[in-house]
Amino acid sequence: MSSVTPQEIKAEFLKSKIGIAGIGILLILILTSITVVVLVPVNTFKQWNNPGNWISYPKVAIPVWVNLFLSEKIPEHKILTTPTVNYDVSGDTSITTHQFGVNFGYDDYPNDFIYQFSAKYSGTPLFQMDVIRPDGLQLKLISTSLPHSDSNSIHSEKIFSTDDTIRKNLYLQSDKFLFPLNNLSAEDIIFSKTEKHEPLKGNYVFLIKVYNDNQENQIPESKLIIGGKAFGMMGTDELRRDLAVGLLWGTPLALFIGLVVAIASVLMGLLYGVYAGYKGKKTDELLMRFNDVIYALPVLPFLIILSVTISNSIFVMIGFLMVFGWVGVAKVARSMSLQIKTRGYVDAANMMGQKDSKIVLRHILPQLLPYAFASIAISVPAAITTEAGLSFLGLGDPSFPTWGQILHDSNVYGAASRGLWWWIMPPGIMIAITGLAFVFIGNALDAIVNPKLKR
């Protein structure tokens, strides 16, 4: 064990395929983390638990890429914020026109649509919303006057597809359809073929016009949401949150938790064990009895009680995980240092009157480094899964979207028995992949440190 030099470890490690694979996965994860931290604004993860932030997103939407494998395409959720704007003045009246083009190529109707706007005007403008369908048919949806205002002011409103006026207007145009419109919702009529009730594919244009009898007439904010059942690369959850954001932010958090806990607890265990082994006699006995006590504490119940009574902050949790993490390493480090202690050079250093701390740090610890690296790599997955488990029980830090939290939410909303696989699979796969990367590295190192297992 002690004859392995760093150069040999490196050479051996590069020969091991599994170790290279581990390093490869780890690099990808680290790159993802860096990209996320640099590119995605910090604000998005702070907004994770703020329902207001996710209001324009769909509920439990399936990932968009699923459509690639389906013959019947699921309607995508579309949030359109950049209309074609037109401003016209003819005589006394001014007309502001906003046009939204929607390419609709799906085999099911959208869930709903919402038009959200704020208009800046004075007087009493007329608001009108029409839709031009791919077959050239133009349907009037709503035509209403906006509230009167004397001075130039801003009025904000949301128009929902469930609005009664829209439905009544559509029923008035029922002669254009060859089937009865009774009890159909607005979006089912707008996006339907005229001859039978089937979705009509093609380009739709939503036309919003505001007429005013003076020239103060603007729509500074204009957003059309076509509610669908598919959204984003990773879909959304029951609380309309974009799962891609949670999964991406989970990566740096998991790496942080895993690495900090593993490195700190292995270092603690190493120092503790080596010191106990080197000192021997009464000190060793005392330190090892204390080690026994911590070793015999039931970890999970304790972590649960601690997080319930003290704090569920992620940093406190990392501290608790360290408290329970160093015990095993200390035992092995002690027995290793018992062996090293008997070697000639340690005796020599001792006789030359070197300080204990110096002997431990200079002569004993370096011998244990290969073992230390292997055990760091092996303890990372344990730390990540323990944290994920605690979060899964609902005891995690609610201000950070970790993978465990996402799984907790999915369990609370019964995702498994409702078949919402995109809410269950990705977080678990991410936990497993991160764990695997470290297990691979740890195994490769372990095989070098304990050559007996290799055969």
Added chain:
Amino acid sequence: MSLKRFIATRLITMFAVLMITLLITIALVGSNMDSILKQGVAFQVRSEITDNPKIAESFSSTDEFESFIQTQIDQRIKTLGLDEPWYSPQRIGLTMYKILFLDFGHATFLTSDSGSSDVKEIILEKLPKTILLFTTATIIISVIGIFLGALSGSKVGSIVDRVTSSFAIISSSFPVWWIGMLMIFLFSFVYQIFPARATPLIPSSDPGYIGSLLYHMTLPLITIVIIGFGSWAYLVRNFIVGIMQEDFIIAKKTMGINQKKIVYIHALKNAAPPIITILALSLSGSLGGAIITEAVFDWPGMGRLYFEAISVMDLPVIIGATYVLTVFFLVSIFVADLLYGYFDPRVRTG
């Protein structure tokens, strides 16, 4: 160190751990527990007095009546010894003494299926179910694991060995509860074979209860076994690989004893001590992991009880369940230690 002394030191350590665990638990939940107890006493006194309308009639004003109730409550608190702070030595001593002899008091919110709120009864009702599930799982895991491990350990580098080893490595990084969610998704949503919730719907007095319980147990059992046997097989494999390099095995090989006999009789026999030790440890380890697994499957055992107790902060149940889990954990560590010390005398000399 003689075996007797070894056992004695172990026993003392274990008892110390048990006491420390209890102390920490009480320290963590003590102040909450204290206020809950006092509220309970106040409620009890108040209802006793208002039950008897004659007492209320004998007072002229409500203020006087209120102050009478208050003095009664204070008196009761004093006789029960609750006027001292919860961290006073007498009270901690008393609490620990009570808990040591399984007197956990009454649960604040939770009840057993039969309606009792006695924590001891609740725990006694849930414990057998946890033991049933996890002992069965551990036995199946160890049988599969030992067989597979011996097989792949005797043929290092073969397909069996490589598949087993990689399965072990991969399965160890999946959280059991996540696989549980997948299993629920697969077997109760996609193929509706097993129920998603593992709690039987019929009451426990029904004769069909045990059958139903076993049916509901299948999915959690399969999950635990799938995740567990890989690492077992890997462990046994590594022991066997080590032993197969020993001189006496090589000697047996040169004597021409057949390979199977060597592996399953001689090598496995020598690997027995660590295997039995790990078996004892993993039995108790699985009890700790039970908390999350039972929460996923809704299995009506100790783990779910613990989870429920935490979510409503039912402190007597939390303390009782922690105590019972710790006792189980310690007993199995103790047994594992003893077995190891018995099989491998080097351990005793330290």
